[in-house]
Amino acid sequence: MxxxxxxxxxxxxxxxxxxxxxxxxxxxxxxxxxxxxxxxxxxxxxxxxxxxxxxxxxxxxxxxxxxxxxxxxxxxxxxxxxxxxxxxxxxxxxxxxxxxxxxxxxxxxxxxxxxxxxxxxxxxxxxxxxxxxxxxxxxxxxxxxxxxxxxxxxxxxxxxxxxxxxxxxxxxxxxxxxxxxxxxxxxxxxGAHGDKVSGSVELNGHKVDLGQLQAASERAEALSKQPQKAVSPDALKALLPDSVAGYSRSSVESSSSGSGDVSIVVATGEYQQNDHAFRLEITDLGPIGAMSALASGMGAHSSKETADGYEKVATIDGRLTSEEWSRGSNSGKYSVVIADRFSVQASGSAANVDDLKQAVRAVDANRLEGLAR
Known part of the structure; x- marks a missing residue:
């Protein structure tokens, strides 16, 4: 050599x-x-x-x-x-x-x-x-x-x-x-039983059940092969609350990109209170939802702590959830993926991260699940 x-x-x-x-x-x-x-x-x-x-x-x-x-x-x-x-x-x-x-x-x-x-x-x-x-x-x-x-x-x-x-x-x-x-x-x-698998592998230091992972893979495959038509922008805008946690909505807009089965639709609201302002977004992920289904099934989990704040990703109640917060700037983001299709995210400046969480929870998850069906 x-x-x-x-x-x-x-x-x-x-x-x-x-x-x-x-x-x-x-x-x-x-x-x-x-x-x-x-x-x-x-x-x-x-x-x-x-x-x-x-x-x-x-x-x-x-x-x-x-x-x-x-x-x-x-x-x-x-x-x-x-x-x-x-x-x-x-x-x-x-x-x-x-x-x-x-x-x-x-x-x-x-x-x-x-x-x-x-x-x-x-x-x-x-x-x-x-x-x-x-x-x-x-x-x-x-x-x-x-x-x-x-x-x-x-x-x-x-x-x-x-x-x-x-x-x-x-x-x-x-x-x-x-x-x-x-x-x-x-x-x-x-073990393998027919076309089903059991046992576990270690993912990012956490045990993942292989049967659960197989089911998530099948779910992701089904979503990618049979994508549903994107919901209308107006349907998502209607889910944005007028106010939440003392913050008033100052504006609302929506957009869509792509066409047919590969459209992605976003509805956004701007919320303000004193010196704080954040964006609340509802996104129809369309075909990208297949990836979130797989990540949820794998029990996606990560955590990072710094002197100024933290970052977390976890699967909570079967939903992929991420959270970030900076204590120095009092800003961050919080998001949840609902029905392996809709991402609801609040990001920006707030009194604390709980305000962002309240904003996300103010969006009716049951209605989003109904739209997914």
């Missing part, structure tokens, strides 16, 4: 067999990211965008094994592609030499895979994979003896095919993992 040009020259000359490359090199190094990912997932979970999921041990082992097998398959496919393309670019067709390129160009990604023990360092693994493409670009013409004028094209075409193959293999292993993961729950913290 540190002196690739000189190393490729040595690799080109050394004796090898396809079987020896796999058993003595690929099978060993490809296990590093699989094992490290298994350990890291159980210690810290997997995640992005503030969401961390810790799978059960059975599911984690399934994912690790499939990832390992996928790496072996990818290496075999890459070696075969390099060998098959050789005549088209004036290179020597040689199966062993082709598999040398496929095996050794994966070194950077496999070695860096040890960092998957700490998921936060996962981006380094991605960078190492990109460096592997550079290693292939350097090694391919040397090992396959491609003419200088055709070598860049040979390498670029090979890399593009490798990317496509990687996507296909990843999709296949993910699909298999989804099925095998259900089976893996059985006897390892969960």
């Amino acid at each position: 540190l002196s690739p040009s000189a190393e490729w020259d040595r690799i080109e000359r050394e004796p090898a067999t396809v079987g020896g490359l796999f058993t003595g090199y690929v099978c060993i190094l490809a296990a590093i990211p699989a094992v490290a990912g298994l350990i890291g997932g159980q210690l810290f979970g997997h995640g992005a965008f503030g969401i961390s999921i810790k799978p059960s041990l059975g599911a984690a082992i399934t994912i690790a094994v499939l990832g390992y097998v996928g790496a072996l398959v990818m290496t075999f496919v890459l070696g075969s592609v390099i060998d098959a393309l050789a005549p088209s670019f004036g290179a020597e067709k040689n199966r062993v030499q082709a598999f040398k390129v496929a095996a050794y160009s994966g070194t950077a990604g496999w070695v860096a895979g040890v960092l998957q023990i700490l998921p936060a360092l996962g981006f380094i693994v991605v960078l190492a994979g990109l460096y592997g493409c550079w290693l292939l670009f350097l090694g391919l013409p040397r090992v396959m003896k491609a003419p200088a004028d055709k070598a860049p094209g040979y390498a670029i075409v090979t890399i593009l095919i490798a990317i496509v193959a990687a996507v296909v293999i990843a999709a296949a292993t993910t699909a298999i993992g989804g099925l095998a993961g259900y089976a893996g729950f059985k006897g390892l913290g969960g």
Whole structure:
């Protein structure tokens, strides 16, 4: 990895067999990211965008094994592609030499895979994979003896095919993992019964019931496939109270965007009292409601405290709820998603966060649920 040009020259000359490359090199190094990912997932979970999921041990082992097998398959496919393309670019067709390129160009990604023990360092693994493409670009013409004028094209075409193959293999292993993961729950913290799943996974440090999560996924899928027609702006405006918690409504407006089944409608009221003012918004989320249904089913939960205030997200009585407050500016926001479709949010300056909560609760939730039906 540190002196690739000189190393490729040595690799080109050394004796090898396809079987020896796999058993003595690929099978060993490809296990590093699989094992490290298994350990890291159980210690810290997997995640992005503030969401961390810790799978059960059975599911984690399934994912690790499939990832390992996928790496072996990818290496075999890459070696075969390099060998098959050789005549088209004036290179020597040689199966062993082709598999040398496929095996050794994966070194950077496999070695860096040890960092998957700490998921936060996962981006380094991605960078190492990109460096592997550079290693292939350097090694391919040397090992396959491609003419200088055709070598860049040979390498670029090979890399593009490798990317496509990687996507296909990843999709296949993910699909298999989804099925095998259900089976893996059985006897390892969960089980599968017909088309239903039981057990739990850890999400942001909280246990999530898999049966509940499956039901939420089915609900989200149904909402996305059969979106209801957006309600009229006037229907939402009618739900905004004239006054609440001593604040008087100074203005009201509504808007809509999109068309047909993908419309989003918003009704907004401005409320004032002395030096404080906030906005109360009712939004028909339309197709986005499917995401809130999934988040509610997953028991979305987070909490952050600072010297000045706090932020909270929780699922309360089956409704996704968020709350933010700054003590220094006496401002914040409070929102609730009703019927997996309507977001009711109060945001701005207030005497305290309870005023914002009262404003949200002043909107008739029963009428919104009726509109959702």
